[in-house]
Amino acid sequence: MSTKYDAIIIGAGHNGLTTAAYLARAGQRVLVLERRDVVGGSVVTESPWPGYRVDTLQHFGGLRPDIVRDLDLARFGLTTTRVGLTALQPGGGALELGSGGGARAQAIGAFNRTDAERWPAFTALMAKVAGFLNEVYAAPFPRVPQIDAAEAPALAQLGLKLRGLGKKDMIEAVRVLPMSMLELLDEWFESDLLRGALAARGVHGLMQGPMGAGTAFLFLHLWANNDSLFQTRVKGGAGALSEALAQAATGFGAELRLGAEVAQVKLSGDRAAGVVLANGEEITAQRVVSALDPRRTFLGLVGPDALDPEFVWATQNIKLRGCVAKVNLALDGLPTFTGVTDAGLRGALTLSPSLNDLERAYDAAKYGGLSERPYLEVSLPTLAEPGLAPDGKHLLSVHMQFAPYRGEQADWATRIEAIVVNALAQLAPDLPGRILHSQVLTPRDLETRFGLSEGNLYHGEMMLDQILFMRPLSGWAQHRTPIENLYLCGPGTHPGGGVSGASGRNAARQILKDQKA
């Protein structure tokens, strides 16, 4: 049988689609296989109830600007808006980091004058350190410590670029990255509300509290992804981003098959030769690229028998402790959040009133329990885009932390909904009475529905020991795997999680480079 494809991409999440688009753009014959009947993976907008368009899991997402440009995604309908960040205060009121710079300082000043004075210097430093990360994220991480001669010039260039940031800032970057959010924020701010809201970014999707070392890294990683502290809302729902990517990929000539579940990677000797679908169909290709997480790819699709036992052990040890539950609510009207402006409600709303509250939410999860006073990230997409719900109706989308995968019980969906609604009722007392429909996805649901091992959003926790040349596994940071011609392109690879597309783009670059060599 002749091989029709240069590459098969397993999984049409945003990274799989990004890899497909870049490869197709370079003239490769690409086939994307998606298990579900919708593209997007965890960046998907669906209709659980007639007339509603719900961001099932991710409710914000931007992609790196250079990817948006490269793939001309605006032409495929991608429209995004930067949104503010509003820290909700239990009992009413909020700190709105939304509008322009001056207004922002004023808003912070209403809580703490010193914090307002320090804010510009803080954001300037964070932007610089995130800029430093962005340089490191622009290409596959070089193999260390034995650097290939071929990679040495790239590494040297990276080194020079980083030095170009200036010695003082570079030292600050190295100093800040391994810190905890507590240590970082202790150096800058006093206001509980501001500290709580910022600290929350450092633990989003992570099984750590803000007192854990390296949470400052996640804070900066997400900053680098968004090129800002602030997140991005996609017109038409987060899934519109995936749709645009799919259109770009097919526009460049990639083929896309939905409802096509891959059961295994087909090996020929120790090389990947194609895939076998769940229905038994075999498709061959020069290369197989998996956008699934590394554990699912290696232990599920390849199988431990084909791999070195030590590699299997390392794969089993990848930390994937999912801790986010998703709650989607349909409401028969806009709930009244007292003391929050309309502009504030249009952005990302954070309930994390203090750093200690956030740490206590983690404490519960550390021992396998649900956080009764959780950290919530809330989006009200229908304010900016009423068309996502029927006339007069609204949607409210919540990331709840912490709901640890490893402690999950049968009644958690019910309990999570009660905890979330109760927490929201403290902020908007009329909310419980307005609920028309609800959807709760526990970490186990996320695993089943999206194929995320242990429900981990990032395909591997974004902790210091699982980043850079250690992501996904030591010695395999260049998207390659022990199986020749099998590549990884998901966020389980460098530079990692969040909606950025960087892993997918870097994987395509590596594949094209290897092909030339």
Added chain:
Amino acid sequence: MANNYDAIVIGGGHNGLIHAAYLARAGKKVVVLERRHLVGGAAVTEEIVPGFKFTEFSYVVSLLRPEIIRDLELPKHGLTILPLPSTFTPMDNGDYLAAWDDHDKTRREIWRHSPKDADAYDAYSRAMARMAMAVKPILSMIPPDPTSLSPKDLFGLLKLGGHAGSLSEKDFHNLAKLMTMSAADLLEEWFELDPLKGTKSASGIIGTFLGPRSPGTAYVLLHHYMGEIDGAFRAWGFAKGGTGGISNSIASSARALGVEVRLNASVAHVIVKGGRAVGVALENGDELYAKTISSSLDPKRTFLKLIEPRHLPDDFLTAIKRYRTRGSSGKVNLALSELPDFTALPGVGPLHRGAISISPSIEYIERAYDAAKYGDLPARPYIDSILPSMIDPDMAPPGQHVMSCFVQYAPYHLNGGWDDAKREAFGDSVVDTLAQYAPNLKRAIIGRQVLVPPDIERITGLTEGNIFAGELALHQLFFLRPAPGYTDYRTPIRGFWQCGSGTHPGGGIMGANGRLAALEVLKG
């Protein structure tokens, strides 16, 4: 003039003394100024209850660099280190887990609880030993600044790079992981047995304000794993006469090399003239002058108490102010009429010659941390005890004993502040916890000394009672310790040096700081 020296060393702790001894060995005229009536700093032995000698603060030794023992001929000056042969962990189910000084015996003991862990123990021990060997060279060099372009740093980087390059790819990666992960994650990769993981994870939190689930604690575990007594790798020991015995032997060696040690000589401030440190003024008004002045006090005390701020650049002052020194541990020293009798292993046995660790699981220690991180005292603390009188009978009257209990967590910033009642409540929680495993303990207590972080600060001068003179957090290690750009023991003031545990490579009775700093001072 009598008060003129080549070098003044502030603080007669082990690092100050070692620093002074190395300078004197190079022919310098050196004086060590110690505030208290005895040398040793946090490594002192004092007779607090008549007849009972307490190793008041620091109580075991493993990191003391063998080159220092050789160079300063410490055995000749009375240093005798006796091995601590075992670790005994009583379990909540009435059983116990022990580690003996015989690898096979330990494996057999683990096998009794978990055959799987007994298998993993071999591979784990080998992997950790390899990692410790890989990190060790960093302890003997000034860490290069990776952001610098100076020839010195580039050379250092090359040396380190060459060293890293000599590691296999696998070891290099394992090392990078170990530097960044939590002790709990590391141990859970290998083991399933709770008391084994608990006891091993405890080395990752000693002296830190972190729980075993906090990233960065695997490095602290390795830091303690690197211990070597006189070149024998990976062993803990107890010095004859307590840790004060170590200090006394170093002081004796220093004096033999010509160092003058002045006790009860508290330094009020450093005299700076024209951007250069020229001397020190004592609390009693005396002034001493020297070409170089070295402080072995912690960085906060050194720069915020002894130096007027106008002599220091703003950036540097900021860095020192934000240098973190949260104290997290306390000490309970007991005078006993008889040995504690453990229900898990009754009678007097080898367990009494080793460490007794109250660390039944990672969760136990983590919960103790949970209380402390919000400023509360844990109901059941982590305790590491030894019975010095079992190793060195001179520590207590015949038939009687001293018990040294290192306790975590005791937060310096306790909610509502510390007072005598809280100190005693802390002491009670330690005794109660131990008595759950050794019920005769309470009636055996003749006297006790409870030391909480403010006590440690008051007596030893360590800011916030932090036993490492600054937390061993990733952002305070290597070229960032104590402040970026000042890891080479120099300070912004010419002629003024640092040589204490707040500098690279950190705390513990290691002495590397004092020695490396002396070698730098001698370079000029």
